[in-house]
Amino acid sequence: MNHFETRSGDLYCEDVSLAAIAAAVGTPVYVYSQATLERHFHVFREALRSHANLGEPLIAYAVKANGNVSVLRVLGALGAGADTVSEGEVRRALAAGIPASRIVFSGVGKRPQEIEFALRAGVAEINVESEPELDLIAAIAERLTLQAPVVFRVNPDVEAGGHAKIATGKAENKFGVSFTEARRLYAKAADHPHLNPLGVACHIGSQIIDLTPFEQAFSKMRGLVETLRAEGHSVERLDLGGGLGVPYFNMPEPPSPADYAAMIARVIGDLDVQLAFEPGRMIAANAGVLVAQVLHRHERPEGRKFLVLDAAMNDLLRPAMYDAFHDIRPIAATNAEPEPFDVVGPVCETGDTFTRDRVMPSLDSGDLVAFMSAGAYGAAMASEYNSRPLVPEVLVHGDRFAVIRRRPTYEEMLADEAPADWL
Numbered sequence: 198m199n200h201f202e203t204r205s206g207d208l209y210c211e212d213v214s215l216a217a218i219a220a221a222v223g224t225p226v227y228v229y230s231q232a233t234l235e236r237h238f239h240v241f242r243e244a245l246r247s248h249a250n251l252g253e254p255l256i257a258y259a260v261k262a263n264g265n266v267s268v269l270r271v272l273g274a275l276g277a278g279a280d281t282v283s284e285g286e287v288r289r290a291l292a293a294g295i296p297a298s299r300i301v302f303s304g305v306g307k308r309p310q311e312i313e314f315a316l317r318a319g320v321a322e323i324n325v326e327s328e329p330e331l332d333l334i335a336a337i338a339e340r341l342t343l344q345a346p347v348v349f350r351v352n353p354d355v356e357a358g359g360h361a362k363i364a365t366g367k368a369e370n371k372f373g374v375s376f377t378e379a380r381r382l383y384a385k386a387a388d389h390p391h392l393n394p395l396g397v398a399c400h401i402g403s404q405i406i407d408l409t410p411f412e413q414a415f416s417k418m419r420g421l422v423e424t425l426r427a428e429g430h431s432v433e434r435l436d437l438g439g440g441l442g443v444p445y446f447n448m449p450e451p452p453s454p455a456d457y458a459a460m461i462a463r464v465i466g467d468l469d470v471q472l473a474f475e476p477g478r479m480i481a482a483n484a485g486v487l488v489a490q491v492l493h494r495h496e497r498p499e500g501r502k503f504l505v506l507d508a509a510m511n512d513l514l515r516p517a518m519y520d521a522f523h524d525i526r527p528i529a530a531t532n533a534e535p536e537p538f539d540v541v542g543p544v545c546e547t548g549d550t551f552t553r554d555r556v557m558p559s560l561d562s563g564d565l566v567a568f569m570s571a572g573a574y575g576a577a578m579a580s581e582y583n584s585r586p587l588v589p590e591v592l593v594h595g596d597r598f599a600v601i602r603r604r605p606t607y608e609e610m611l612a613d614e615a616p617a618d619w620l
Contacts, residue, residue: 199483200230201569206530208567212596215488215528219565222589222600224490225508227576228567229263229601231594233484234271241476242276244454250466251458255321257301259439259477260286262573267592267601268481269293278321280439280475284311287318297321301436301473303350303400305330312337322348322434322473324398326373331382331392338391347386348436350398351379351421353414373399376421380428387430394430396470397421400438403478406451408460411440419465435465436473443482445522445570454479478573485572487513487588488528491564492543502538504560509542510549511582513568513575517548524569525557533559544583576602586610 200211208215210230218228238256245254257278260269264286269279270293278299279290290300302315303324312334315323325331325347338345352373374382379397386394401414415437422432442451461472489508496502515521525540535556542549551568560566568575576590589604 199233200236201233201486201567203530208526208528210486210593210598213593213598215486215567216565218591218593218598219488219490219528222591223604224488224565225506225512225588226488226604227485227571227588227590228488228598229265229268229481229485229572229590229592231271231592233572234268234480235275237480237484238272238275238277241454241474241479244458245461245472245474247455248458248462248466251462251472254472254474255299255301257299257321257473257475258480259475260289261577262477263481263485263575263577264289265576265590265592265601266293267590267599269295271592272480273299278473280477284308284314287311287315287320291318301348301475303398303475307333309333309337313341316341316343316345320346322346322395322436324348324350324436325382325386326350328374328378328382328385331386335386335389335392342391344391344393346393346395348396348398348434349374349379349382349386349394350400350436351376351418353399353401353417355401355410355414355417376417379421380424383425383430384428396432396434396436397425398436398438398473400436400475401440403440404442404445405440406442406449408452408456411457412460412464415461415464419468422465422468422470433471434473435468435470436475437461439475439477439479441476441479443479443570443573445482445524480573482570482573485570485575487523487568487571487575489566489568491560491562491566493562494560502536504538504540506540506542506551506566508568508588509544509583509585510546511544511580511585512542512588513551513571514578514580515574516551517546518578523551523571525552525555526567526569527558527560528565528567531558531560531564535559544585581610584610 257280259280273295282304297319300320305326350373386392489506492505510517537554540551590602
């Protein structure tokens with residue numbers, strides 16, 4: 198469920214019309230529903246809490262999905278932690294009021310200064326993805342004279358994910374260590390005075406719409422926990438990552454959080470570990486839309502019809518990068534007959550195409566549309582390609598809205614660039 202609905206023919210976010218936001222802020226613009234963010238977090242947490250044997254998990258929202266500080270504040274106020282993959286994301290989480298004790302620092306290529314910042318901040322865990330990284334963390338922790346809380350990300354060699362570019366759990370993917378490495382490295386960390394091995398982690402991909410690969414991976418992780426304990430190690434935490442699919446409009450219905458939690462309770466509910474989860478897309482995707490305006494309608498003599506929008510691939514990269522589907526809805530009521538359109542943007546790339554031959558209501562210059570399910574990996578992946586300003590972001594709460602990231606001016610964009618001193 199989300200809080201975008203049609204009222205008297207016009208599309209609203211909670212109690213604010215998207216047309217009113219477009220008139221006030223301009224287009225393109227991202228619009229987020231606070232009520233939807235809150236609801237999705239509550240549904241996920243309550244599904245887990247309904248199984249007493251799962252304890253009180255750490256739900257570390259994946260900042261990479263949508264890292265706007267206001268979005269993080271909404272979730273942090275509910276008790277969410279943050280799954281981060283850079284110093285910048287750690288800083289965002291802290292700026293949003295999320296305590297370091299609820300921050301997970303992940304990623305395959307952490308720089309020394311990023312590791313030092315995370316350790317000084319006191320993050321809950323650093324997810325280790327290779328032996329060189331473990332050695333680097335140990336050296337930095339020794340220099341700082343503290344113990345680094347480490348969790349080993351294991352690659353379970355399970356195929357999953359809605360697209361090859363978002364599958365992370367196969368042996369050929371860059372993420373994590375093998376099970377054999379995990380056992381050796383866990384023992385190595387346990388023997389180091391400046392490392393505190395807390396547990397193990399896995400994350401097998403994104404937009405997964407079948408519980409089977411989750412169960413396969415989690416069963417393997419259970420076996421690893423039992424093996425490590427049999428070898429005399431303490432294993433306090435099991436981080437199961439994220440990846441549970443969201444109901445995009447053209448895809449099969451994914452498993453519910455309740456079904457997901459029931460499977461986890463059955464597979465690992467008696468392990469006596471603190472569980473951690475890293476949901477991102479399932480919290481944010483259907484909590485946001487991208488509002489755009491039709492610049493013009495272009496019809497070729499042979500019959501192909503284009504809708505040229507003021508939004509482009511630099512504003513919403515997912516269709517160009519992942520062939521992702523987004524439902525495109527007119528914001529104002531229309532009785533026009535549906536027609537097939539190629540919906541494109543103004544960027545000088547053929548890849549700047551949102552969809553081809555999409556049958557949708559006939560639209561024309563000045564009409565507004567909303568790209569649904571755009572709250573995750575939309576604004577977060579936006580760029581200034583073609584020297585186009587970054588898209589502003591708006592948060593709606595009931596009948597109020599606020600600009601939570603404004604559109605920069607061209608002068609501000611150019612001010613970031615200093616000519617070389619010989620020019």
